[in-house]
Structures are given as C-alpha cells and as structure tokens.
Amino acid sequence: MLLGVIADDFTGAGDIANTLAKGRPSEGGLAVVQYMGIPAGPAKPSVEAGVISLKSRSVPAADAVAQSLAALAWLKDQGCRQIIFKYCSTFDSTREGNIGPVGEALAAALGVRGVIVCPAFPTVGRTVHQGHLFVHDRLLNESGMENHPLTPMPDANIRRWLSLQVKGPVGLVSAATVRLGPDAVRTALDASGKMGETLVIVDAATDDDLVVLGRAAADAPLLTGGSGIALGLPGNFITAGLAKGNEASYEGCDGPEAILAGSCSGATRGQVELHARAHPVLPISVDSVMAGATVPGDLVAFIQGHAGRKPLAYSSGTPQDVQAAQSRYGRDAVAHRLDTLFADTARRLVDGGVKRLVIAGGETSGAVAQALDLGALRIGPEIDPGVPILVSERRGISLALKSGNFGRASFFAAALDALKGPPHD
Known part of the structure; x- marks a missing residue:
C-alpha cells in the first residue's frame, strides 16, 4: 500500500476514495479500497490506497486522537509512504476539535511540521482564500453551517478557528504563493515548520491549485484536508512507476x-x-x-x-x-x-x-x-x-x-x- 487515508466519517471516506480512484483524466487513479473501521488483518497486495472510515468527527477529542493513531499504526504496517487525514470540506469541528487535536497528534507521531491544512473542494463550491473558507459565494459562517446540529461553524477564518484547537501557532500559505507553483509552496511550508507551525492553512480556489499542492506534497509524510487535497496525489505515484492504477469496473446491482x-x-x-x-x-x-x-x-x-x-x-x-x-x-x-x-x-x-x-x-x-x-x-x-x-x-x-x-x-x-x-x- 502506497497511500493511507484516515477519514473522520464514512461519507467523507467515500468522497476521498472516489477522488483517489478517479484521479485526473490525464493520469488516472489508484486501486483503492475503503475499510469500515480499522481492519483486523493485512490489506491485499493489490491495494494501492487504503481509506479507513472512522466515526470520530463528533466524539470527544481524546477518543478521536486515539482512534486516528490506531488507524495510523495499521496503515504504517501496510507500508504506506504517505498519510492523509480527511475531514469535511466545510471544516466541521468545534472549538475543542477534533481537526486540530488529531492533526497535531498525527504530525507528532510522524515527526513532521509544516503540514498542509486545506479543506477546499472547488467542484462543490468550497474554496479557501487568505485562510477564510467559502461555500460558493458565501463565507462559511453565512452558508447554513452556522446552524449545524453537531458542529456549528460560526467563524469562516479557519486559521483562527484551528488556533483554538491546537497547542502551537497555525501558519498560512496564501493564494499568491500557491500560484507561483509547487516549489514555492514547498519552500513556504518548510519555512512554517522551522517557525514551529505544525499545521498550515493553504489557500486553494481551483482544481489547478489543488494539483499544485499535490505536487508540492509529493514527498510529504502527512497532508490534511477535504477530498480535493488528494486530486494531484495519484499522478505522483503513477509517474514515479510505483502504482499501476485503477482498472475497476461496475456491472450493477439489481434488487430491492x-x-x-x-x-x-x-x-x-x-x-x-x-x-x-x-x-x-x-x-x-x-x-x-x-x-x-x-x-x-x-x-x-x-x-x-x-x-x-x-x-x-x-x-x-x-x-x-x-x-x-x-x-x-x-x-x-x-x-x-x-x-x-x-x-x-x-x-x-x-x-x-x-x-x-x-x-x-x-x-x-x-x-x-x-x-x-x-x-x-x-x-x-x-x-x-x-x-x-x-x-x-x-x-x-x-x-x-x-x-x-x-x-x-x-x-x-x-x-x-x-x-x-x-x-x-
């Protein structure tokens, strides 16, 4: 297994599994399997990307961290070179977490800083600009998410919202840097890490921006974000000759x-x-x-x-x-x-x-x-x-x-x- 995903809910797990399996039209996707919880045994050798579905979005932060670290341990045992922590493109969380605590815990376990945080999913209208999350043309806190029954989102400034959940400072890589390309993003993330910023909000408004992030993170042990963060990742493995890609088909299922x-x-x-x-x-x-x-x-x-x-x-x-x-x-x-x-x-x-x-x-x-x-x-x-x-x-x-x-x-x-x-x- 090359790539492992830890998803904080089941629909989000399917969302990013779809992104990884589909890939970009010019490159193709990976052979992906979605697991309902942490598997008891090893993955099949044919699996290139494994997505673990957790139900950790709304549980106490300590429980979410424990579940996510257990998922990380299983994925590392499968040989994963890269890990994604997947959360909702509307950054569903409370002042206490769980995005921040889980992201910090995974980063600490992998010994990394300067980790991308990007919930953008432009296909469905979720974009990030100057650290603010938009749903189509509205700020997140004016989109209806402020009324979510479990994780109401009263602040569109996700850098500020994430800062409430974590111990250290939160960085920002702005759209201007993203438009300069992968090398500029990589340099900015490295600088953030040296300043002690474990998690870094990265702007993205288009699929091309997300591909830039994917290229910048080709060798990154950890990324976090919505399913869009995975858009450019399959091509990294396929171009390097590490993945054969996805050739799955669907014949249909009839019945009640x-x-x-x-x-x-x-x-x-x-x-x-x-x-x-x-x-x-x-x-x-x-x-x-x-x-x-x-x-x-x-x-x-x-x-x-x-x-x-x-x-x-x-x-x-x-x-x-x-x-x-x-x-x-x-x-x-x-x-x-x-x-x-x-x-x-x-x-x-x-x-x-x-x-x-x-x-x-x-x-x-x-x-x-x-x-x-x-x-x-x-x-x-x-x-x-x-x-x-x-x-x-x-x-x-x-x-x-x-x-x-x-x-x-x-x-x-x-x-x-x-x-x-x-x-x-």
Missing part, C-alpha cells in the same frame, strides 16, 4: 431498494422535497422516536410496502426544529436515538433482501455502515461529485453514502438508478 436520510442540511431537505413529488416518503418525528412510538419495524414495513417505488424514510428537520428537539431531549440523546433507529432499520432491510441502499448524512451513514458489517468496500463509478458507488462483496449489496450537502436535487432517484448499473443488452 431503500433510501434513509438523517441529514438536516438544506441540500438534503430540498432533495427530500423533490423526491416526495413522485415517490413514497415517510417523515420521522423526533418526538415520536424519543417516546418510543416510532421503531425500526415501522420503517421496514414502509420500505417493504413500497418496494420498487424508490421509498424514502427521513428525519430532516429545519434548524429551528432541530434546536427545539435538542433543547427538549439533549443533543447527544437525539443523535444516539436517530442513529440507532436508522442503523437497526438498515440491518433489518439488508437481512430481508434489500440490495441497493442510499443513505444521506454523515452521522447516519456511519451508524448504518457500522451496523451492516460491510467489510472492505470496492469503489465504483461516481454518482455525483464526492459520492461514489460503494460495493460490499461481503453483504452482496451496493450503496451510496451521501454527505448532507452533496448531490443534485434529484439525487435519491438518480443514485438508485446508478446502483442498478448500466442497461444490459
């Missing part, structure tokens, strides 16, 4: 289908609204779940009762609804009950024969993936930017795990069609 959505993002709410116009949907009341009146059997009965019609069960309230529920029951209690509901529902559905499964929301996807015991996942074609088809040979199913903010308006129906695969003559 289900959609479960636990994201409260504006994008997911819009996708639910559009899907409801032509397909059966089941709204889930948080009050009903907390009272024990809505249970997994109710969701299973709904999905099975509408087989073949792309049924969707969802809990996707407005920010005001979410805040009200958290005030009544507690944030952690609500998250736990909803995660458990969706996880148990997904397990019963797959045990009952569902073959195509679409899940929306990072926390929901993590809970479902852990409950299903999926094994190593093969990376299939991209459905939408950041969302690939995932194939679990252990369970004989195909999945799409969607971050809340990703996907076109008609994503749910389109994803199920994509999982079915191309038409056969």
Whole structure:
C-alpha cells in the first residue's frame, strides 16, 4: 500500500476514495479500497490506497486522537509512504476539535511540521482564500453551517478557528504563493515548520491549485484536508512507476431498494422535497422516536410496502426544529436515538433482501455502515461529485453514502438508478 487515508466519517471516506480512484483524466487513479473501521488483518497486495472510515468527527477529542493513531499504526504496517487525514470540506469541528487535536497528534507521531491544512473542494463550491473558507459565494459562517446540529461553524477564518484547537501557532500559505507553483509552496511550508507551525492553512480556489499542492506534497509524510487535497496525489505515484492504477469496473446491482436520510442540511431537505413529488416518503418525528412510538419495524414495513417505488424514510428537520428537539431531549440523546433507529432499520432491510441502499448524512451513514458489517468496500463509478458507488462483496449489496450537502436535487432517484448499473443488452 502506497497511500493511507484516515477519514473522520464514512461519507467523507467515500468522497476521498472516489477522488483517489478517479484521479485526473490525464493520469488516472489508484486501486483503492475503503475499510469500515480499522481492519483486523493485512490489506491485499493489490491495494494501492487504503481509506479507513472512522466515526470520530463528533466524539470527544481524546477518543478521536486515539482512534486516528490506531488507524495510523495499521496503515504504517501496510507500508504506506504517505498519510492523509480527511475531514469535511466545510471544516466541521468545534472549538475543542477534533481537526486540530488529531492533526497535531498525527504530525507528532510522524515527526513532521509544516503540514498542509486545506479543506477546499472547488467542484462543490468550497474554496479557501487568505485562510477564510467559502461555500460558493458565501463565507462559511453565512452558508447554513452556522446552524449545524453537531458542529456549528460560526467563524469562516479557519486559521483562527484551528488556533483554538491546537497547542502551537497555525501558519498560512496564501493564494499568491500557491500560484507561483509547487516549489514555492514547498519552500513556504518548510519555512512554517522551522517557525514551529505544525499545521498550515493553504489557500486553494481551483482544481489547478489543488494539483499544485499535490505536487508540492509529493514527498510529504502527512497532508490534511477535504477530498480535493488528494486530486494531484495519484499522478505522483503513477509517474514515479510505483502504482499501476485503477482498472475497476461496475456491472450493477439489481434488487430491492431503500433510501434513509438523517441529514438536516438544506441540500438534503430540498432533495427530500423533490423526491416526495413522485415517490413514497415517510417523515420521522423526533418526538415520536424519543417516546418510543416510532421503531425500526415501522420503517421496514414502509420500505417493504413500497418496494420498487424508490421509498424514502427521513428525519430532516429545519434548524429551528432541530434546536427545539435538542433543547427538549439533549443533543447527544437525539443523535444516539436517530442513529440507532436508522442503523437497526438498515440491518433489518439488508437481512430481508434489500440490495441497493442510499443513505444521506454523515452521522447516519456511519451508524448504518457500522451496523451492516460491510467489510472492505470496492469503489465504483461516481454518482455525483464526492459520492461514489460503494460495493460490499461481503453483504452482496451496493450503496451510496451521501454527505448532507452533496448531490443534485434529484439525487435519491438518480443514485438508485446508478446502483442498478448500466442497461444490459
């Protein structure tokens, strides 16, 4: 294994696995496998990049650090030359972490400073300029992320936000330096490291900027960022003759289908609204779940009762609804009950024969993936930017795990069609 990724949630893991498998059109991608947690045994020799999916974004910082260091140890045992710490392109974190503590711990374990921090993903509108994170034309704290139920982001200045999470100073490599090319970026990062800056925010507004960062980091033991940070990395290994590249194909998976959505993002709410116009949907009341009146059997009965019609069960309230529920029951209690509901529902559905499964929301996807015991996942074609088809040979199913903010308006129906695969003559 050449490259290892430690992802702080399951949708983000699929996102960067997709980037690594796809690569740039002129260069190609790597042979990638996504793991649900830290594997118990060694990777297959054919794996060039391994992506470990953790559910560490919203746990206590000390737990996130411990999980990430354990993942690092396994990846080093596989021979990885380079490690990426993957987090969301909206820098989902609190004042306490977990991006900063995990990034510092990984850097300390690898003995490096001047480590790139870049959540930019221009394809979906995430860019970084002068250390400020934008979502399309809006600052992060004006994009809706300030209302996130678990990791509200009130500050678009990610250099300042990261400084609250770490022990040492945080550096900045500005857009002007990035536009000078890989050598200038490498020199700037080296200078930051000599000044004691372990983590360094690096501006990026285009895919070309991300390729520059990839070239600059060709020999870097550690990078951190969104999936875009990996854009230029496969070409480094392929050009050096170290990787053969990705030749995987996808033949499709037919059979019963289900959609479960636990994201409260504006994008997911819009996708639910559009899907409801032509397909059966089941709204889930948080009050009903907390009272024990809505249970997994109710969701299973709904999905099975509408087989073949792309049924969707969802809990996707407005920010005001979410805040009200958290005030009544507690944030952690609500998250736990909803995660458990969706996880148990997904397990019963797959045990009952569902073959195509679409899940929306990072926390929901993590809970479902852990409950299903999926094994190593093969990376299939991209459905939408950041969302690939995932194939679990252990369970004989195909999945799409969607971050809340990703996907076109008609994503749910389109994803199920994509999982079915191309038409056969």
